[in-house]
Amino acid sequence: MDFILSEEHKMLRTTVRDLAVKKFAPMADELDRRQEFAWDNFKAMSELGLTGIGIPGEYGGSDGGELSVAVAVEEIAWACAATADILDTHLCLCTKPIYTFGNEEQRKKFLPPLIKGEKVGGFAITESEAGSDIAAVKATAVRDGNSYILNGTKIFMTNGDVAGTAIVFANIPELGSRGMTAFIVEDGTPGFTKGKKYDKLGMRAATNADFIFEDCRVPVENRLGEEGKGMRICLAILDHGRIGIAAQTLGITRAVLERSIEYSKQRIQFGAPISQNQAISWMLTDMAAQLEAARLLTHKTAFLADQGEPFTVYAAMAKLTASELCMKAATQGIQIFGGYGYMMDSPMQRYFRDAKLTTIYEGTSEVQRMVISRSLLR
């Protein structure tokens, strides 16, 4: 195993960092206040080919693998975590899964507009009674000739209000508890409507809305994978998605650390910079050491995925470790900024609000612990 990024990954990091510094960082607070989908950032990411990472060039993708996703997402999240959230959902939860689980016709039909950024991707499993317990999904898909009729409501969908293509999970009733099946559903399909847009604590430029299916007729050719294979597909998608979330947290934590170092060196109390107090400098050193550890774990997970090795438990460990660190670092960042850290015009408050989500979505920290402990105690 090589602990140094390849020249290709270094080049990707430099290119994405440049975009993040010049375009995403200056707008991040404004986009957060507006709480509108960050269209300009989405377009910029697609122009750079980021919406096609992990997909072969013959489909219009940019090649690369999970490590490329991790490297790019960290840089974006350093500047604007909501923009990284948009990319994660679009790429890891919709576009790449269509490549991985789709047939040739589906790849040719659905991938180009997603990769070019003409359509935004979404992913819909969660319902009001099916959160951590995804097997409790109530949405149904009943076969009728050459179509399935979908009924049900999905809540909290990231990119939901703007999604043009989404992967949606529903149960085929006659298959009983093994009926979960995945479908590709396009915006504009009769019977598919978007519900209320949410007012969120953080990640506010990645907007969320409900998906409502009322006798929504989806053609059989839009079924992703076989009937009854939806649970397996969903869990596999989430394994990959968790690498993206871990990478988001690396970017947020790095931003917190950099801002905290800057501030603690210039803030004078008792006649000296507060950084000269061990209480402060040790917070910074722990943050730096743990960030490095979380990055190693995230990159190792991405490396395993790229090698085709099993990585489910590593993905859970990476997301758990990196997101819990991120929340702790963001809390300490506010502490280091003192009273100013608590004000809405300080840089820390956005990191704190954005960080919290990373311990919740794509499986809460408790769910990651369930995945890890099951494997330990098997």
Ligand SMILES: Cc1cc2nc3c(=O)[nH]c(=O)nc-3n(C[C@H](O)[C@H](O)[C@H](O)COP(=O)(O)OP(=O)(O)OC[C@H]3O[C@@H](n4cnc5c(N)ncnc54)[C@H](O)[C@@H]3O)c2cc1C
């Ligand atoms: C901003 C945002 C964006 C999202 N985007 C999407 C999306 O794009 N697509 C999508 O499908 N979903 C999305 N979700 C849903 C998200 O994945 C769920 O919210 C998450 O999985 C938790 O489910 P829940 O909210 O129902 O919480 P619950 O499952 O009700 O959990 C509540 C609490 O109980 C704990 N808990 C539950 N079961 C156990 C257990 N067995 N042991 C220990 N503790 C337990 C949980 O860890 C949590 O702390 C999003 C959510 C948010 C907030």
